[in-house]
Amino acid sequence: MDTTLVYHLVLFLHILGAFGLIAALTFEVIGLRGLRQATQREDALMWLGLSRMVQRLVPASLGVIVLTGLYMTATSWGGRGWILVALASLVALALIGGLLTGVRMARLGPAVGRAGSQLSNELRSALRDPILLTSIRVRLALVIGIAFLMSVKPSLVISLMVIVLAAAIGLSASLVGAGRNELHTEAG
Numbered sequence: 135m136d137t138t139l140v141y142h143l144v145l146f147l148h149i150l151g152a153f154g155l156i157a158a159l160t161f162e163v164i165g166l167r168g169l170r171q172a173t174q175r176e177d178a179l180m181w182l183g184l185s186r187m188v189q190r191l192v193p194a195s196l197g198v199i200v201l202t203g204l205y206m207t208a209t210s211w212g213g214r215g216w217i218l219v220a221l222a223s224l225v226a227l228a229l230i231g232g233l234l235t236g237v238r239m240a241r242l243g244p245a246v247g248r249a250g251s252q253l254s255n256e257l258r259s260a261l262r263d264p265i266l267l268t269s270i271r272v273r274l275a276l277v278i279g280i281a282f283l284m285s286v287k288p289s290l291v292i293s294l295m296v297i298v299l300a301a302a303i304g305l306s307a308s309l310v311g312a313g314r315n316e317l318h319t320e321a322g
Contacts, residue, residue, distance in 0.1 A: 141210060144202045151198030155277065158191035162235075162270055169242075169261045173253055178246045178261065185239050196228055215290025216283040223283075223297050227276050234269035268308035275304030 165184030172178040200221070207217050242260060249257055279300030283293050 137209075141206065144205050147198055148202035148206065151195045151202060152281070154191055154195030155199065158188045158195060159270065159274055159277065161191070162188045163274075166266055166270060172261060173258065175246060175249045175251050175253060178249075178253060182239075182243050182246060185243070189236075189239075192228075192231060196224060200224060214287070216287050216293040219290065219293035219297055220280045220283045223276050223280050226301075227273050227280075230269055230273055230276075234265050238263055238266060264308070268305065271308045272301055272304035275300040275307070 161184050165181045165188065168181035168184075169178060172181060203217070203221065207213065211217055238260075245257055245260065246253070253261070276297065279297045282296055282300075288296065
């Protein structure tokens with residue numbers, strides 16, 4: 135098979151992996167919003183169902199992205215700065231998702247399953263954990279930063295600056311959003 139055709143097929147799969155990752159993060163945002171508003175056990179269980187889909191889609195998407203990215207790096211691009219930063223950012227994305235979101239969601243699922251029909255204030259508070267919002271906002275910002283790197287292909291230094299800036303924007307959005315949510319709760 136022609137190597138150009140193989141490269142383009144692998145690039146297509148790489149882009150499909152990115153679409154899958156964006157879809158998973160979108161489902162996570164929707165599920166988090168529903169969980170934060172849930173007052174009944176059945177509602178929370180429904181939104182947690184999205185979490186199970188995300189838990190399958192994210193690793194599959196990341197696997198496709200990494201495998202195809204490594205193939206293109208080995209056969210066409212070489213170890214350029216933007217590629218190394220993008221790969222490290224994908225690892226950071228997985229770690230943030232696993233440690234900040236995954237651990238909390240693993241605890242929330244069984245707690246909601248054991249809850250009565252009306253969720254306790256303590257459980258409702260756990261469903262509104264600000265770390266969950268911080269995690270998704272930082273990961274979304276990192277994905278946008280990675281997309282920028284893939285499009286522009288800047289030097290190593292600029293790539294690092296882009297990813298640090300993206301993470302800072304995601305974190306800042308969480309801090310600003312947390313203050314707004316606290317004000318909203320106090321006001322009504």
